[in-house]
Amino acid sequence: MQKLGEFKLPHFFNYPPYFTLQPVRDTREKQIQLWKELILDYCKIQKLFVIALEEEFPLFTNTVTERSLTNEAREAFLSALVSEGRAEWMDKGHRKCLILWHRIQDWADILLQFAKDNGLEDGVVTIEEIRFGTESQGTELHGIDRTILNRALKLLEQKGKLVVFKGTSTDDEGIKFSV
C-alpha cells in the first residue's frame, strides 16, 4: 500500500481521472466527496491544520501517476470543505485554509475530557502546557494549532466552562477550568 508520510493512500489515489476536475455533475459530486474525506484524514494523521494554496501540498500531487491538482480543483475541494463546516478560509483571497478535521465543538469536548483526565476541573494550566506539555503528549491536543485552540477556548469560555487569562507574555497565557 502506498503511503504519504504516515498516511495510507487508498487505491484510487492512482486513478488518473481522480486528479482531473470532472465536468459531469454526478461524477464530480462523488469525486469531491472522496477528496474531502481524503484531505481530512490526511491532515488528521499528519497533524496538519493549515493548507496554503500557493505552497506545495503533498496530497495534491501524485508522483507515481505524475498528476497534480490544478488550482481550480484545489479551490473547489477546499471550498466544499468550507461549505460543510470542516474548514475555514483564513483570508479573503482564499489563499490559506484552516482545516478542521475536528470541529471546534469537538476540540472543545476534547479539551474538557483532557481537563477531566488530568484532574484539572478546578485547576489552572498554561496554553503552552496544553499544546506541548507532557500531559498532552499522546493526545490529539499535542501540537494543536494555536488558532484552533483559541477558538475552542473561546467557545468554552462562552459556555462558562473556563476562563482565559493573560500572563506577562503570550506563553504565560493560562486557563482556569471550572467544569
Add this chain to the structure above:
Amino acid sequence: MAGNSLPPVNLTDNGRPVLLPNEIECFFLSGVDLLCEDEPNSWFPHLKSGLLILTTHRLLWLPDTAVASSSSASAVHLSSISHIFPNKKSLKSVFASRRIRFQVSPETGSRSVVVTVVVRGKGDFDAFVAKFWENWRGRAWEESEKVASSSSNAVAGAGSASSGSGIYSSDGTVRMVGVSGILRKEQEMWESTDKSLQDAFQDLNALMSKAKEMVMLAEKMRLKLLSGSNSQTNTTNDEEMGSKEEMQELLLSVGIISPVTKESAGALYHQQLSRQLADFVKVPLERSGGIINLIDIYCLFNRARGTELISPDDLLQACSLWEKFDVPIVLRKFDSGVMVIQNKSHSDEEVFTKIKALVMKPDALRAGISPSDAARTLGVAPAMAKEHLLSAESKGILCRDVSPDGFRFYINLFPEIDRDDVYLVKDQGIYPSWVRAIPALG
C-alpha cells in the same frame, strides 16, 4: 537613250503601285538608280533616283514624286532575271554607292543585259540584297500562277473584275498586301489547323447534337410536368403525381435542372433537395462508419454537384425535412454543438457497449484511451469518436483525464468506490479489475 521595254507599273490615284495577285511588298529603298551600262542597249531604260520596291514577284521602280522625271514607273519581273551577281566588296565599293548587278532578259526577245542597282539613299542594303536573293529563288509567282489558273476556271465568266485598282483581284479573292499579306498567311495557317481540329471533333459534335436532343426531350417533359402540376384538380391524379415525382427525381439525378425553381416552389425545392441529399449521403455515411460530420457532407455534396451549389441553410433545411419522409437517416446535434448525420439504425447503446469493452482492456485500464484509439475501434473519424466518448462521459460511463500527455478517457470508477470505506476493494467488479491491472498497486 535606250527605249523602255519594261512592263509598266500601274499606280493608284494615290501613287501606290497596283500589285499582282498574291504579290507582297518586301523592301523599300529610296534614291535608287537602275541603269544598264551594256552597249548596245536597246530596251532597258535609265531610271534615275527613284523608289525601289522589292516584292515577292517583281522589282518596282517608281519615280520620285518630288522630282520631275521623264521616266515612268517600271517593273522588272523577277522571273526575267537570269542571274544575280554576287556582291564583291572592294576598296572601291567602300567609297562608292552600294550597288548590285543582275542579268535580265526582256519579254520581247532582245538580248539580255546586265543591270546595276545603285543605291544612293539610306537603307539596309545588305538586308535588301538578302531579300532579293530570297525572293528571286522563292519564285512566288509560280505558285500564284497555279492558283490563278485553277481559280480562274471556277470564276470563269464571273464578271470583269478589273485587275487594276480596287481591293478585289481578278480571281475574286480579296487582295491583301504588305502587312495584310502576312496576316493573311497567318489566317490560312489557322484555317488549316481549324479544319484538322474540326475533323477531330466530329464525334463531339455528334455527341452535342444528341445532347441537344436530350435537352429538348427534357424540355418537353418539363413543360408537361409544369402543366400537370398546375392543374392539381382531384386526388385520382395521385398515380399521375407519383410518376411525375419519379420523373422529377430522374431529371434531378441525370443532373438536369429541376423543373421547379426555388422561387416558384420553395418547399418543393427543399423536398427534392432533401431526397437527393438522402440518396447522396448513403455512400459517404457507410464509408465513415455510420456517422458523419455535417460539415463534411456539405463539402462532399457541393463538390459532387459542381455547379448549382447549395447554401448551408439549404442543407440544414433539407436535413430537417427528413423527419417528414421515411428516410433511414437523421440529423443529430451533440451537446458540444457538433452536428452529424447518422443512420436511424445507429444505436448509441451499441457504441457505448463497444466503448466499455475497449476501456476495460488491461492497456486501457492502465493508460486510458484517446479519441484516436476509439476511432480505430469504432471505425469512425476521430472527431466523431470524441463526440461518442464525450456522450459516454456524460452518461457516467467514462471519466476524463486531462494532463500534459493529452486528453484521455478511463472507465468511471467513482461509483465503485465505497465512500464509507475508501480502502475497501471487493472481489468482483470493475474496481478490483482495475486494481489488478495497475502494477503500482500490486
